[in-house]
Amino acid sequence: MTNKRKKVILVCTECLSRNYSTFRNHVKSEERLEMMKYCKRCGKHTLHRESK
Secondary structure (H helix, E strand, O other): OOOOEEEEEEEEOOOOOEEEEEEEEOOOOOOOOEEEEEEOOOOEEEEEEEOO
8 A cells, every 4th residue: 555645845935944844645636735833943933845
């Protein structure tokens, strides 16, 4: 049985720091994951995108 969930790293779009890691289903969602998360380096909520 294959595992459909893979680990992804979220990167802040402003300072480009890698703050968070999470899992997502690659079979169901084709596009990259985007979330509003708190960046410790920027000190505010910013958009975080899935890295390559």
